[in-house]
Amino acid sequence: MTVNxxxxxxxxxxxxxxxxxxxxxxxxxKANRKDLLVMTLAPGSQVAGVFTLNRFCAAPVQVCREHLAQEGRNGEIRALVVNTGNANAGTGESGMKHALETCAALAKDLKINPEQILPFSTGVILEPLPIEKIITALPKAVANLGEDNWFDAAEAIMTTDTQPKATSVTVETPAGVVTITGICKGAGMIHPNMATMLGFIATDAGFAPGLLGNLTREVADLSFNAITIDGDTSTNDSFIIMATGQSAVQIQSSNDPSYAILKDALISLARKLAQMIVRDGEGATKFMTIEVVGGKTPEECRLVAKAVAHSPLVKTAFFASDPNLGRILAAIGYAGISDLDVNRVQMWLGDVWVAKDGGRNPDYQEADGQRVMQAPEITVKIDLGRGTATQTMWTCDLSHDYVSINADYRS
Amino acid sequence: MTVNxxxxxxxxxxxxxxxxxxxxxxxxxKANRKDLLVMTLAPGSQVAGVFTLNRFCAAPVQVCREHLAQEGRNGEIRALVVNTGNANAGTGESGMKHALETCAALAKDLKINPEQILPFSTGVILEPLPIEKIITALPKAVANLGEDNWFDAAEAIMTTDTQPKATSVTVETPAGVVTITGICKGAGMIHPNMATMLGFIATDAGFAPGLLGNLTREVADLSFNAITIDGDTSTNDSFIIMATGQSAVQIQSSNDPSYAILKDALISLARKLAQMIVRDGEGATKFMTIEVVGGKTPEECRLVAKAVAHSPLVKTAFFASDPNLGRILAAIGYAGISDLDVNRVQMWLGDVWVAKDGGRNPDYQEADGQRVMQAPEITVKIDLGRGTATQTMWTCDLSHDYVSINADYRS
Structure with missing residues (x-):
């Protein structure tokens, strides 16, 4: 089941x-399933990434970090390789060896250095990567390289996703038109023993060295780092932005007027992709936007949004279409703002003002809350009344199907 | 459904x-239901409490804090009053007025100062406390005061609990025999809009002024603060230890040899009570002990235990009796120890060594893990391999019934 x-x-x-x-x-x-994706970049491209902070990070994540750090010494990043079906996580030294062997085999095919390749894996953890199968199939993937394969690429990185996730946009800037296209995968951190969030965005804009790293972190914070299905962070989560520089738009600094336009477009596209993961969240029947305003800092707004978005009680109430105010207020209260004055807190469900000055709004009618809760997409807006910072997160409800999907997978 | x-x-x-x-x-x-409990203490008793950190804390919690702080100025605490059916939370100024009126009415009946009374409420939030009903019933509760009413008291504080929770012990110390009896309530933070954890322990030991406060915090941290059903902290959570000093055992300092004996007994009894809440957890089919050893500090052990105990993926896997190692390792990895060397992490499911040096134990057989997972009580032991600190938490699994109970309550 997906939501819109x-x-x-x-x-x-x-x-x-x-x-x-x-x-x-x-x-x-499994046989007869697209499970290997090779991506190549023209010379002169820039690549930046944001990776899982999980200490049990997978071997390919470690290799990605090293290869991005070596960029320059060993040549720019020119290719990426993604396999599904096996996460190559919790696999120790042999896992690292397999990730490097994958890079080496693809480097030979593409006539580049192994250090110019970023490897990604997603699927079962704690099982050895079937490296021979990957090495055998790599030339086939290389043989059908093309610029028109976005849909197939989105399919090739799916694991528990119920459908491929991809979107595209063209943006006009003072310097010319830019194309941005992206794919992602993920549906909760699940499966034996987890799935993973992977996101890849490519653009034909050009960026001067060093610019893309900060930009990628900013984009990630406002998109993939602002969604949650079940609060679990996988061992393999990765988000990559690639800029080929093949258009007329060449950004030299963050003061360039086109930079802000591109940044907005990248945030918007990455959010759309990230929200697709929530819409395909395991068992999801509702798409929830948690908008926190009036904070002292974005960080404290994030704490509140996260507490509400993670609360099993809030999530089950949304599944039941029950405007259960107390559960949301309680989550705000334990979010971790130790000097929060609850008498300044306001809350809206959609367009209905439900909590006023920390208590029930005297004008609030249960019927109005129930009307809002019937919709498949619901915004909870919380005003902390202590500043001007804001933060928005997206999540889904917690349904019977979530328990079924996660409890029954291996049985 | 309860677990043992x-x-x-x-x-x-x-x-x-x-x-x-x-x-x-x-x-x-509701009519014909025990919903009001008055407790009285002999002169000379000591009382200490630990309360919710939720910023949306209920009016009675605020009054408790004030009355405990005023102790001495207005006389020692001599009575407690608990109502169920209404949490008096999110009720603003009128809520505070009602809590104080409750104390005033009981003070008149008992001929003590209102500041000598601690009020507690649990039940629906955001609804005004029906103060007249409480004031009318208080004399009836006072009329049947007695030392033998523990079972009825445990029943009187129930909300969503499926059964009363109480336990008792006698302890021999060098100074004589001490009796400790306690009751508690809670089954997850639920219901329209939440339930609450309340715990009351009484002993006939005597403590010199000032001793009981620290002791109560230590006991809470190792018992009620070490359990979780769904990670939600209610607006009304309270834990109280009362010492009447009516036995021969009078503790003058924490160096007293009887102090350590009593402390152990209080921790043990409080743990038993706290675990009853987990065993009665909403939808619980499994009782899980998460034991973390080998940490640098108890705090980092607690982070890991909490991450594992809170993970919906881990909890659904236990519901499915699935020895899903990856989910537990992933939770350890994102618990927040930024310099954790995963290659030193060991994990056991019951007596089975499943993860060795951060990866799957080569000798581990899935059948052994599955055998352990069939039991209704399961211990996960995690050795972080970086120190000598330890922390244990208790939790239950996440089942279909949890979603049903929390999604269907108001429909």
Whole structure:
């Protein structure tokens, strides 16, 4: 079950000049399934990434970090390789060896250095990566590299997703038109023993060295770091922005007028992708936006949004379409703002003002709250009344199906 | 459904000299239901409490804090009053007025100062306390005060609990025999809009002024603060230890040899009570002990225990009796120890060594893990391999019934 998540249309996914994708069926976990994706970048491209903070991070995540740190010494990043069916996590030294062997094999095919490749894995953890299957299939993926393969690429990185997730946009800037296209996967951190969030965005804009790193972190914080299904952070989460520089738009500094336009477009596209993960959240029947305003700092707003978005009590109440104010107020109260004056807190469910000055709004009618709760998309707005900072998070409800999906998978 | 939670036997609940309980049916939410409890303490008693940190704390919690702070100026605490059916939370100024009126009415009946009374409420929030019903019923509760009413008292504080929770012990110390009896309530933070954890322990030991405060915090941290059902902290959570000093055992300082014995006994009894709440956790089918050892500090051990105990993925896996190692390792990884060396992490499911040096134990057989997971009580032991600190938490699984109970309550 998904919440307002239409299938992406192939024709809408615009090619990004200088960026190619090739797909293969390696038979990693199941036969006859796209499970290997190779992506290549034209010379001169910039690449930046944000990775899981989980200390049990997977071998490919460690290799990605090292290769991005070595960029320059060993040449710029020119290719990415993603396998599904196996996360290569909790696999120790042999896992690291397999990740490096994957890079080495693809480097040979592409005639570049292994250090110019970023590897990604997602799927079962604690099982050895079937490296031979991957090495055998890599040439097939390389053989069908093309700029028009976005839809197939989105399919190739799916694990527990019920459908591929991709979107595309063109943006006009003073310096010319830029294309941005992205894909992602994820539906909760699940499955034996978890799935993973992966996000890849490519653009034909060019960025001077050093610019893309900060930009990627900013974009991640306002998109993929602002969603939660069940609060669990996987061992493999990765988000990558790639800029081929094949358009007329070349950004030299963050003061460039086109920079702000591109940043807004990247945030908007990344949010759309991130929200697709929530819309496909395990067992999701409701899409919830938690908007916190009036904080002293964005960080404290994030604490409150997270407490509300993570609360099993709030999430089950939304599943039941029950405007259960007390559960939301309680979550605000334990979010961790030790000097919060609750008498200044206001709350709205959609357009209905439900909590006024820390208590029930005297004008609030239960029927109004219930009307809002019937919708598949609901915004909870919380005003902390102590500043001007804001933060928004997106999440889904907690349903019977979430328990079924996660309890029954291996049985 | 409960996990190994037998009904307490009246005969086993020992009276504590100097401590009396009286029960009444005030009809606060439903008729013909014990919903009002008055407790009185002999002169010279010591009382200490630990309260919710939720910023949306209820009016009675604020009054308790004030009256405990005023102790001495206005006389020692001599009585407690608990109502169920209404939490008197999110009720603003009128809520505070009602809590104080409750104390005033009881003070008149008992001929003490209102500041010598601690009020407690649990039940629906955001609804005005029906103060007239409480004031009318108070004399009835006072009329049947007695030392033998522990079972009825445990019943009188129930809300969503499926059964009363109480236990009792006698302890021999060098100075003589001490009786400790306690009751508690709670089954998850739920219901329209939440329930609450309340715990009351009485002993006939005597403590010099000032000793009981620290002791109560230590006991709470190792018992009620070490359990979680769904991670939600209510607006009304309170834990109180009362010492009447009516036995021969009079503790003058924490160096007294009897102090350590009593402390151990109080921790043990409070843990038993706290675990009863987990065993009665909403939808619980499994009782889980999360034991973290080998940490640098108790605090970091608590972070890890909490991450594992709160993870919906871990909890659904236990519901499914699925020895899903990856989910537990992932929770350890994101618990917040930024310099954790995962290669030193060991994990056991019951007596089975499942994760060795951060990866799957080569000798681990899935069948062994599955055998352990079939039991209704399961211990997960995690060795962080970086120190000697330890912390243990208790929790239950996340089942279909949890979603049903919390989603369907108001429909």
């Amino acid at each position: 998540l239409p299938l992406p249309q192939k024709a809408e996914l615009k090619p990004v000049k200088g960026f190619q994708m090739g797909i293969a069926e390696a038979g990693i976990k | 939670l037998p009904l307490p036997q009246k005969a086993e609940l020992k009276p504590v000299k100097g401590f009396q309980m009286g029960i009444a049916e005030a009809g606060i939410k």
